[in-house]
Amino acid sequence: MNEHPVKISLRGLTKSFGKKHVLRNLDLDIFQGDSVAIIGPSGTGKSVLLKNIVGIQTPDSGSIKIDSEEVVGLTGNARDRVNRNLGMLFQGAALFDSLPLWENVSFGLMSAQGLSRSDARQKAIERLQQVGLDAGNADRFPADISAGAQKRVGLARAIATKPEILFFDEPTTGIDPVMGDVINKLIVKCVKELGATALTITHDMESARRIADKVAMMHAGKIVWVGDVDKIDDSGNEIVDQFIHGRLDSHISNARLGTSAA
Ligand SMILES: Nc1ncnc2c1ncn2[C@@H]1O[C@H](COP(=O)(O)OP(=O)(O)OP(=O)(O)O)[C@@H](O)[C@H]1O
Numbered sequence: 483m484n485e486h487p488v489k490i491s492l493r494g495l496t497k498s499f500g501k502k503h504v505l506r507n508l509d510l511d512i513f514q515g516d517s518v519a520i521i522g523p524s525g526t527g528k529s530v531l532l533k534n535i536v537g538i539q540t541p542d543s544g545s546i547k548i549d550s551e552e553v554v555g556l557t558g559n560a561r562d563r564v565n566r567n568l569g570m571l572f573q574g575a576a577l578f579d580s581l582p583l584w585e586n587v588s589f590g591l592m593s594a595q596g597l598s599r600s601d602a603r604q605k606a607i608e609r610l611q612q613v614g615l616d617a618g619n620a621d622r623f624p625a626d627i628s629a630g631a632q633k634r635v636g637l638a639r640a641i642a643t644k645p646e647i648l649f650f651d652e653p654t655t656g657i658d659p660v661m662g663d664v665i666n667k668l669i670v671k672c673v674k675e676l677g678a679t680a681l682t683i684t685h686d687m688e689s690a691r692r693i694a695d696k697v698a699m700m701h702a703g704k705i706v707w708v709g710d711v712d713k714i715d716d717s718g719n720e721i722v723d724q725f726i727h728g729r730l731d732s733h734i735s736n737a738r739l740g741t742s743a744a
């Protein structure tokens with residue numbers, strides 16, 4: 483049993499692109515203060531799931547509740563109000579090339595919190611320092627820094643407004659293992675400092691083990707197993723076992739296990 487309230491509740495989520503059925507009746511509860519990793523092979527729909535939760539995409543059917551409020555169908559100011567409580571590190575960092583690093587970080591601070599440019603710059607520098615980048619980086623541009631540093635800036639932006647919920651999409655993809663470890667540790671530190679609820683999407687099992695306290699396995703459009711990260715090696719779930727041992731080829735497994743793989 484979990485004593486904490488449910489922070490994010492997903493029920494019966496479906497999302498298709500033409501004939502491609504990506505989310506198929508997906509259910510998941512994420513409790514307040516938990517750090518959950520959703521794992522699954524490339525192309526399973528992990529990013530699609532995240533985009534539906536944060537409102538970049540809309541599910542075809544199903545329910546997404548954040549703090550018990552139905553957010554499917556929210557638009558405009560109502561959606562903005564919900565999203566003010568969310569911070570997101572996008573797959574590939576997704577920084578604005580034409581803006582210096584401090585403006586990338588303080589984007590939400592200026593637009594949502596109405597801070598002046600000089601206050602926002604000061605806050606941005608503090609956030610950059612929190613992720614190990616000194617103030618001298620503030621006026622540099624994304625193209626002038628390494629992929630690892632870009633991830634740090636993306637992380638600084640995600641935590642900028644001190645949101646209650648943090649989303650990380652493939653935080654270690656595209657960077658070397660040493661930098662990956664640095665980012666994993668930074669994520670753990672930032673989540674702890676904020677007391678946030680965190681959802682990390684990854685196909686990097688090492689990263690999931692380091693960041694999360696719970697793991698949810700996504701396969702064939704559903705969550706097929708949820709458990710504590712330290713139980714992952716004894717899950718008793720064939721799909722989880724295949725995945726953590728690097729044997730999960732989604733095409734073969736889909737054919738063999740069908741879509742009712744729960
Ligand atoms: N906007 C879109 N239009 C059409 N198809 C899409 C769209 N977005 C995603 N898809 C398809 O949905 C499937 C799931 O994509 P998604 O990006 O969620 O996978 P993923 O699990 O995040 O993979 P990866 O680990 O490579 O990031 C893919 O087949 C992808 O081509």
Ligand SMILES: [Mg+2]
Pocket residue numbers: 528529530573651652
């Ligand atoms: Mg993805």
